Amino acid sequence: MTRVDGQDDRRAPTIKDVAALAEVGIKTVSRVLNDEPGVSPGTKDRVRRAVESLGYRRNTIASSIRRRDRRTASIGLVVEDLANPFASSVTRAIQDYAAERAHLVLVGSSDGDPARERTLVQEFGSRLVDGLIIVPSGADQSYLDYERAHGVPVVFVDRPGRRFKADTVVSDNAAGTAAAVRHLAARGHERIAFLGDRQSVYTAAQRLAGFRSAMEELRGEADRRYVRTGLRDSVQAHAAALEVCGLDPAPTALVCGNNLVTIGAVHALQELGARDRVACIAFDDIELADLLRPALTVVAQDTAALGASAARMLFERLDAPGAPYRRTTVAVRLVPRESGEIPASA
Amino acid sequence: MTRVDGQDDRRAPTIKDVAALAEVGIKTVSRVLNDEPGVSPGTKDRVRRAVESLGYRRNTIASSIRRRDRRTASIGLVVEDLANPFASSVTRAIQDYAAERAHLVLVGSSDGDPARERTLVQEFGSRLVDGLIIVPSGADQSYLDYERAHGVPVVFVDRPGRRFKADTVVSDNAAGTAAAVRHLAARGHERIAFLGDRQSVYTAAQRLAGFRSAMEELRGEADRRYVRTGLRDSVQAHAAALEVCGLDPAPTALVCGNNLVTIGAVHALQELGARDRVACIAFDDIELADLLRPALTVVAQDTAALGASAARMLFERLDAPGAPYRRTTVAVRLVPRESGEIPASA
DNA sequence: GTCCCGGATGACAACGTTGTCGGCAACGTT
DNA sequence: AACGTTGCCGACAACGTTGTCATCCGGGAC
Numbered sequence: 001m002t003r004v005d006g007q008d009d010r011r012a013p014t015i016k017d018v019a020a021l022a023e024v025g026i027k028t029v030s031r032v033l034n035d036e037p038g039v040s041p042g043t044k045d046r047v048r049r050a051v052e053s054l055g056y057r058r059n060t061i062a063s064s065i066r067r068r069d070r071r072t073a074s075i076g077l078v079v080e081d082l083a084n085p086f087a088s089s090v091t092r093a094i095q096d097y098a099a100e101r102a103h104l105v106l107v108g109s110s111d112g113d114p115a116r117e118r119t120l121v122q123e124f125g126s127r128l129v130d131g132l133i134i135v136p137s138g139a140d141q142s143y144l145d146y147e148r149a150h151g152v153p154v155v156f157v158d159r160p161g162r163r164f165k166a167d168t169v170v171s172d173n174a175a176g177t178a179a180a181v182r183h184l185a186a187r188g189h190e191r192i193a194f195l196g197d198r199q200s201v202y203t204a205a206q207r208l209a210g211f212r213s214a215m216e217e218l219r220g221e222a223d224r225r226y227v228r229t230g231l232r233d234s235v236q237a238h239a240a241a242l243e244v245c246g247l248d249p250a251p252t253a254l255v256c257g258n259n260l261v262t263i264g265a266v267h268a269l270q271e272l273g274a275r276d277r278v279a280c281i282a283f284d285d286i287e288l289a290d291l292l293r294p295a296l297t298v299v300a301q302d303t304a305a306l307g308a309s310a311a312r313m314l315f316e317r318l319d320a321p322g323a324p325y326r327r328t329t330v331a332v333r334l335v336p337r338e339s340g341e342i343p344a345s346a
Numbered sequence: 347m348t349r350v351d352g353q354d355d356r357r358a359p360t361i362k363d364v365a366a367l368a369e370v371g372i373k374t375v376s377r378v379l380n381d382e383p384g385v386s387p388g389t390k391d392r393v394r395r396a397v398e399s400l401g402y403r404r405n406t407i408a409s410s411i412r413r414r415d416r417r418t419a420s421i422g423l424v425v426e427d428l429a430n431p432f433a434s435s436v437t438r439a440i441q442d443y444a445a446e447r448a449h450l451v452l453v454g455s456s457d458g459d460p461a462r463e464r465t466l467v468q469e470f471g472s473r474l475v476d477g478l479i480i481v482p483s484g485a486d487q488s489y490l491d492y493e494r495a496h497g498v499p500v501v502f503v504d505r506p507g508r509r510f511k512a513d514t515v516v517s518d519n520a521a522g523t524a525a526a527v528r529h530l531a532a533r534g535h536e537r538i539a540f541l542g543d544r545q546s547v548y549t550a551a552q553r554l555a556g557f558r559s560a561m562e563e564l565r566g567e568a569d570r571r572y573v574r575t576g577l578r579d580s581v582q583a584h585a586a587a588l589e590v591c592g593l594d595p596a597p598t599a600l601v602c603g604n605n606l607v608t609i610g611a612v613h614a615l616q617e618l619g620a621r622d623r624v625a626c627i628a629f630d631d632i633e634l635a636d637l638l639r640p641a642l643t644v645v646a647q648d649t650a651a652l653g654a655s656a657a658r659m660l661f662e663r664l665d666a667p668g669a670p671y672r673r674t675t676v677a678v679r680l681v682p683r684e685s686g687e688i689p690a691s692a
Numbered sequence: 693g694t695c696c697c698g699g700a701t702g703a704c705a706a707c708g709t710t711g712t713c714g715g716c717a718a719c720g721t722t
Numbered sequence: 723a724a725c726g727t728t729g730c731c732g733a734c735a736a737c738g739t740t741g742t743c744a745t746c747c748g749g750g751a752c
Binding site (some may be wrong): 059074081082088091104105107109123125127128267269292293 | 356357358372401403404405406407408410411418420427428429430431433434435437438441442445448450451452453454455466468469470471472473474492494497607609613616632633634635637638641
């Protein structure tokens with residue numbers, strides 16, 4: 001423990017140092033820092049100058065363990081894969097909302113693994129985040145009872161949680177595919193195929209449901225042969241698209257349930273030389289979608305609104321812990337470009 | 347302060363609760379939690395069971411203020427815009443590396459604003475992050491002296507910092523554009539244009555430098571009329587591309603310095619009906635680039651390696667604070683598709 | 693029997709902050 | 723003159739944890 005005094009400056013200055021320099025008690029420094037009343041202007045000024053000259057910064061962490069409300073001014077976010085544009089865009093919106101309220105965001109990717117999701121939540125918990133925003137993956141979010149019991153609010157985004165009720169923000173997935181169907185129908189299409197992910201994925205199920213109900217509304221029923229689900233990657237989607245397009249009669253239009261499906265399907269159309277003949281509407285917008293030929297008509301999710309709503313809900317929940325849980329549905333938007341405008345007769 | 351005892355459980359259990367239940371001292375609980383020696387197997391077991399039955403979780407934050415090393419097992423990351431695929435991909439890689447070492451990542455977007463960058467760093471600092479990874483924006487990172495003085499290591503990624511030396515990881519930007527030039531030259535191109543961002547942006551300057559040196563190597567000199575820089579968005583890039591293509595003689599190939607430039611340039615080529623005639627190589631890969639017609643040949647950055655290297659450097663720096671600063675250059679990769687294969691004679 | 697040693701254990705201080713409370717001076721009121 | 727009130731301020735406890743240290747106990751060496 002014998003150390004040269006010159007090395008001492010590694011430790012950042014504390015309110016104690018500030019107090020010594022300003023010749024006041026530590027509590028007075030604390031009062032100034034927290035804008036509490038009861039400090040004379042002169043003293044306040046002296047403290048401020050001491051803070052300035054030492055380069056003092058409050059230790060938020062030490063502060064939070066003592067504060068009554070325990071707030072750390074940070075929130076935790078679990079997404080599926082931050083490298084995914086959907087996730088990063090939602091994250092960015094949450095960040096912005098949090099930043100306005102001087103909060104920081106801890107982010108983790110679950111990769112759809114429930115165990116990882118849970119681990120992340122625990123890690124966030126041990127850092128005392130003020131709240132959690134989660135894109136839930138597993139079939140059971142009841143582990144969150146622990147967080148709730150200890151006063152940490154939770155908001156689900158993109159999908160509702162299971163076995164655990166909480167504020168939730170989702171896109172209007174069903175309306176999106178329904179709009180796609182009606183858009184295509186208006187251009188004369190009757191044989192419309194749907195390619196989607198596993199039905200155990202909430203969004204995939206919703207999108208198929210929207211597709212089905214719009215088809216039933218228009219045609220009495222959707223032809224089952226034109227509906228392929230359970231496609232987990234672009235390779236499977238590619239194969240399914242080839243199959244569906246090989247049917248007789250072949251569909252004149254395709255609705256793709258997500259990004260990966262779109263990639264597989266467009267590749268399939270490309271191989272068949274059918275990109276200009278078969279109409280196609282994809283769920284989720286894609287960078288440069290308008291540079292494709294034909295430019296890709298998409299159902300775009302409002303990721304900014306999704307993230308902002310989730311963050312807003314979280315902060316509102318922090319202010320009103322007892323209020324009833326709410327569910328917000330964010331509208332999606334059909335962006336007409338070219339691939340969705342191809343008529344049935346082509 | 348009179349409260350019903352039933353509401354007391356909002357506070358999470360502490361080692362005190364665990365100690366009481368296991369009938370040991372708090373220090374013994376601490377020893378078990380930290381795998382310190384000197385606890386008999388029987389006691390250890392009793393503590394473990396108490397931890398389990400109470401659902402106790404360590405309060406990392408309280409722990410860190412007392413620990414000798416002050417570690418919080420979290421790091422701070424400042425990117426320019428997390429919604430940008432480049433940033434989110436790098437972030438994801440950093441996350442993964444950090445997660446392996448049981449660290450969490452706080453992320454913020456600076457939007458290229460030096461003030462915001464600095465604010466974020468301060469916020470991270472007050473949360474006692476163990477280290478910082480920064481995509482620097484301003485012309486001066488000397489404010490980081492404060493962090494360094496207090497033992498917080500810094501790593502720059504994508505661009506070097508200014509007025510502050512630190513470990514740095516960058517892509518080999520110059521090699522990327524040089525490779526693009528050679529690739530085009532091998533297909534007979536002599537009149538190659540370059541469209542890029544402001545030269546004050548490090549990556550933009552490096553990319554132009556690589557372009558220039560390869561052109562000089564091949565042709566003695568790059569024709570200045572074919573070089574346009576200072577393009578800050580796709581609209582400006584669009585205009586510049588139209589201009590350059592209107593020259594006589596017109597360039598037979600285009601090298602685009604970044605994503606936004608690519609969007610503008612491809613739109614311009616589209617309008618000119620020249621997408622199949624003028625070769626084009628873009629910096630930065632794009633989702634679905636291979637669905638474009640012609641599929642876009644790109645110089646792809648290895649974002650995963652960029653992020654992983656930065657994280658590795660940070661952790662190595664934490665272990666060896668005194669070691670000399672290092673600079674790592676990550677190779678880029680030319681991904682030949684179609685737009686770069688168009689011959690000069692087309 | 694005495695001494696020493698090492699393992700196990702807990703009492704207590706400390707980290708940097710905020711909450712509680714009491715003291716002191718100045719002032720106005722009886 | 724005595725009293726209460728108000729504004730300002732600091733001593734001290736407390737948050738949940740880890741670091742320091744003293745203590746206790748059993749066993750082996752003399």
